[in-house]
Amino acid sequence: MRFSPYGPWPSSYRRWGAEDRKMIATDYRILGTIFLVVAFCLVSVPAQAKYGGGTGEPNEPYLIYTAEQMNEIGLHEEDWQKHFKLMSDIDLSSYTGTSFNLIGTSHNLFWGVFDGNDHTILNFTYKYRADRDATALFSHVGSWGLIKDLGLIGPNLDAGAGENVGALVGDNMGTITGCYAHGGSVSGRNYVGGLVGFSAGTIINCYSTGTVSGNKAAPFASYYVGGLVGFSGRTITNCYATGIVTGDEFVGGLVGNAHTITESYASGSVSGSEYVGGLAGYSGATITNCYSLASVSGYKWVGGLVGLNGSTSASTITNCYATGNVTGTTDVGGLVGLNRNGSVDNSFWDTQNSGQSTSDGGTGITTAEMWMKSTFTDASWDFVGESVNGTEDIWCICEGADYPKLTWQFVIGDFDGDDETDFVDFSILAAHWLQTNSSFWCGSGGIDLTDDGKVDFDDLKEFAENWLAEDIWRLTEADYVIVDDFESYGDANNLGPPPPPGSRIWYTWRDGLGWTKPYKQPGNGTGSMVDLELTQVHGGAQALNYQYNNSGPPYYSLADAKVSELRSGIGGDWTKEGIAVLSLWFRGDASNATAPMSVVLNGSSAVYHDNPNAVRINTWTEWTIDLQAFTGVDLANVNSIAICFGDKNNRQPGGSGMVIFDDIRLYAGEESEHLHSFYEHKTSF
Numbered sequence: 001m002r003f004s005p006y007g008p009w010p011s012s013y014r015r016w017g018a019e020d021r022k023m024i025a026t027d028y029r030i031l032g033t034i035f036l037v038v039a040f041c042l043v044s045v046p047a048q049a050k051y052g053g054g055t056g057e058p059n060e061p062y063l064i065y066t067a068e069q070m071n072e073i074g075l076h077e078e079d080w081q082k083h084f085k086l087m088s089d090i091d092l093s094s095y096t097g098t099s100f101n102l103i104g105t106s107h108n109l110f111w112g113v114f115d116g117n118d119h120t121i122l123n124f125t126y127k128y129r130a131d132r133d134a135t136a137l138f139s140h141v142g143s144w145g146l147i148k149d150l151g152l153i154g155p156n157l158d159a160g161a162g163e164n165v166g167a168l169v170g171d172n173m174g175t176i177t178g179c180y181a182h183g184g185s186v187s188g189r190n191y192v193g194g195l196v197g198f199s200a201g202t203i204i205n206c207y208s209t210g211t212v213s214g215n216k217a218a219p220f221a222s223y224y225v226g227g228l229v230g231f232s233g234r235t236i237t238n239c240y241a242t243g244i245v246t247g248d249e250f251v252g253g254l255v256g257n258a259h260t261i262t263e264s265y266a267s268g269s270v271s272g273s274e275y276v277g278g279l280a281g282y283s284g285a286t287i288t289n290c291y292s293l294a295s296v297s298g299y300k301w302v303g304g305l306v307g308l309n310g311s312t313s314a315s316t317i318t319n320c321y322a323t324g325n326v327t328g329t330t331d332v333g334g335l336v337g338l339n340r341n342g343s344v345d346n347s348f349w350d351t352q353n354s355g356q357s358t359s360d361g362g363t364g365i366t367t368a369e370m371w372m373k374s375t376f377t378d379a380s381w382d383f384v385g386e387s388v389n390g391t392e393d394i395w396c397i398c399e400g401a402d403y404p405k406l407t408w409q410f411v412i413g414d415f416d417g418d419d420e421t422d423f424v425d426f427s428i429l430a431a432h433w434l435q436t437n438s439s440f441w442c443g444s445g446g447i448d449l450t451d452d453g454k455v456d457f458d459d460l461k462e463f464a465e466n467w468l469a470e471d472i473w474r475l476t477e478a479d480y481v482i483v484d485d486f487e488s489y490g491d492a493n494n495l496g497p498p499p500p501p502g503s504r505i506w507y508t509w510r511d512g513l514g515w516t517k518p519y520k521q522p523g524n525g526t527g528s529m530v531d532l533e534l535t536q537v538h539g540g541a542q543a544l545n546y547q548y549n550n551s552g553p554p555y556y557s558l559a560d561a562k563v564s565e566l567r568s569g570i571g572g573d574w575t576k577e578g579i580a581v582l583s584l585w586f587r588g589d590a591s592n593a594t595a596p597m598s599v600v601l602n603g604s605s606a607v608y609h610d611n612p613n614a615v616r617i618n619t620w621t622e623w624t625i626d627l628q629a630f631t632g633v634d635l636a637n638v639n640s641i642a643i644c645f646g647d648k649n650n651r652q653p654g655g656s657g658m659v660i661f662d663d664i665r666l667y668a669g670e671e672s673e674h675l676h677s678f679y680e681h682k683t684s685f
C-alpha cells in the first residue's frame with residue numbers, strides 16, 4: 001500500500017505556487033527583417049525532397065506548401081524534432097473524422113519548431129478517436145517545442161469525453177507565440193481550450209474567437225475549460241479570447257485554471273457550475289493588467305474576472321477590471337467570487353453592468369466612473385498621457401465613452417485604419433499639426449496620441465517610435481528548457497514506457513518503495529519514497545515530495561528517472577544549444593536529520609550539494625550545477641537522473657526527513673544565454 005495524503009487527481013483543490021518563469025525580452029528590430037530575408041532565400045526544391053523541400057535543420061526548415069505535406073508530418077515521428085515552415089495558406093477540409101494525422105504523442109512529443117510564417121490553416125477538423133489522450137493539430141508539444149505565427153481558421157474539433165483538447169495544441173510544455181484560432185468550435189471533457197488544452201509552457205500574443213464546450217460524461221463533470229487555454233500552469237501574455245465558453249468546473253473566458261496572466265482579456269460569455277470567471281475560473285498565481293467584458297453565470301465561486309482566487313498568498317490580482325453581467329448562487333462577486341488567501345489590489349468592477357454590488361476584493365463603481373481615466377490613474381495604473389505611474393503606457397482610454405483598453409490592442413499611429421503606420425498616416429498627422437484633435441484612443445480618426453488635446457511634437461515623437469510598426473519585432477529568448485516540472489503526474493495506474501500524463505509519479509521517479517498497482521513491483525531497496533506534492537510548490541501546481549530514511553541498510557536513499565521517460569521530451573542530448581547548467585529548486589525542513597544531498601547522472605557520477613546541511617534549508621532554494629561537474633558522463637547521452645541522500649561511498653546510519661523538489665531545468669551557459677529565440681510582433685498580431 002502507498003500512502004497518499006493528497007487525494008485524487010485531477011483535484012478540485014489544486015494549489016498553486018509563485019511565479020517562476022524567467023524570460024528575457026529584447027527589442028531587436030533589424031534582426032526581424034534579416035530573418036525574413038534569409039527565409040526567402042530557401043525556395044529551391046530538390047528532386048526527391050521530403051515535404052516541399054528543406055532538410056529540417058534550423059537554417060533549412062522543411063517547407064510545407066500543401067495540405068498533403070501538412071498531413072505527412074504526423075506520419076514521420078523521426079521528424080518531430082525538426083524545423084518546419086509553412087509556405088502558403090492551406091485548406092484541410094478534405095480530411096474528415098480522424099483522417100488527419102495529428103502531430104506528437106505522449107510517448108514522442110513534438111519538440112521541433114513549426115513556423116506558420118503568418119499563414120493560415122483552414123478547416124482543420126477532427127472527431128474523437130478512443131485511443132488518443134490529446135486532440136489537437138499538435139497533440140503533444142515538448143519543452144523544446146515552438147509553434148509560432150500560425151492562424152487556424154474555422155477549426156472544428158469534437159473530442160467527446162477526451163482530454164487535452166485545443167485547436168492548435170492539446171498538451172503543451174513548449175512555447176506558442178503569434179498563433180490564433182479564428183471561429184470554429186472545440187469540445188472535449190477536461191483540459192479544453194479554444195487554442196490549447198493543457199499548457200505547462202509559455203503562450204504569448206495568441207487569441208481565440210471560437211466556441212469552447214466542456215462535455216459532461218455522466219457521472220463525471222467537465223473540468224478546466226477556457227476560451228483560449230483549458231488549464232495553464234505557466235504564463236499567458238498579451239492574449240485574448242472572445243468566444244462562448246461552457247463547462248462544469250474551472251471555467252473561464254480566457255483560461256479555466258490560471259497560473260500567471262499578464263496584459264490579456266476576455267469577452268464573450270462564460271457559463272459553468274463552480275469556479276467560473278470572466279477571465280479565469282480559478283487563479284493560483286498572478287493576474288496583472290487584465291480585464292474581462294464577458295458575461296458570467298454559474299452556481300458557486302462565480303466572479304466577473306475570477307471565480308476563486310488563490311489558495312495561497314501568492315495569488316494576486318492587480319490592476320484589473322471586470323464589467324460583464326454576473327449571476328450565481330453562492331460566493332458571487334462583480335470581480336471575484338471568493339478570495340480565499342490571495343490579494344486583490346487596485347482593481348474595479350462595474351456595479352451597474354455586472355448587476356453585482358459586492359465582490360470579495362476590488363472596488364465597485366458606476367459605468368461612468370469606469371469610463372474616467374482618473375479612476376485608474378489615481379490607482380497607479382500606467383496610462384498613455386501620464387508618466388507618474390510609468391512610461392510603459394500599458395493602458396489607454398476613450399474617456400467618457402468606453403472602458404480602458406490595453407495599448408497593444410491598437411496599431412499606434414495608424415490613423416487611416418489599414419493596420420500599418422506609414423507615410424499616409426504621417427501626412428494625416430501633418431495635416432492636423434498644432435490643431436486640437438480628438439483622442440486617437442477613441443478609434444474614430446483621432447490623431448492625438450498623447451491624449452492631451454492637441455497635436456504637437458509629443459505626438460510626432462510617439463508616432464515616430466511606432467513608425468512602420470508592422471516591422472517592429474521583438475526577439476524573445478527562452479533561457480531554459482524543462483527537465484521535469486512535475487505538472488504531468490496524477491493518480492492513474494498508467495505504466496509506461498514512458499508513463500503517459502496522469503500516471504503516478506513513482507512510475508517515473510522510482511523509489512525504494514516500488515508499487516502495488518496495477519501489479520506488484522518491488523522498489524530499488526533504498527530508503528527513498530516519492531509522492532506528489534500539491535501544497536508546497538515552486539512553480540505550477542505540483543512538485544516532487546521526497547522522503548528519505550537512511551536509518552537502516554543500505555543507509556542510502558535514491559530516486560531516479562530514465563530521461564527517455566520524462567514527459568518534457570528533453571531527450572538525452574544535453575550538449576544542444578549551449579546547455580551548460582542543471583538547475584533544480586528544493587526546500588527542506590529545519591527538523592530534518594541531516595544527510596548529504598546529491599544529483600547523479602547515468603547512475604554513476606554524483607555531484608553533492610556543497611552545504612552538508614542543505615536538507616535543513618526550509619525556503620525554496622535554487623541549486624545550480626555546472627554539467628561539467630558530472631565527471632565521466634557523456635553529456636550527449638544522458639540516460640538517467642537521480643536525486644540521492646547519503647554518501648554512497650561512506651554510508652552512515654541515520655539521516656531522515658523530507659525535501660521537496662520542483663522545476664528541474666537546463667540553462668545555457670554564459671556564452672550562450674538563451675536556448676531558443678522567437679520573434680513576435682511588438683504592436684499587433
Ligand SMILES: [Ca+2]
Nearest residue numbers: 382383386390
Ligand atoms: Ca504612463
Ligand SMILES: [Ca+2]
Nearest residue numbers: 414416418420
Ligand atoms: Ca495606416
Ligand SMILES: [Ca+2]
Nearest residue numbers: 450452454459
Ligand atoms: Ca498630443
Ligand SMILES: [Ca+2]
Nearest residue numbers: 485539540542
Ligand atoms: Ca511544478
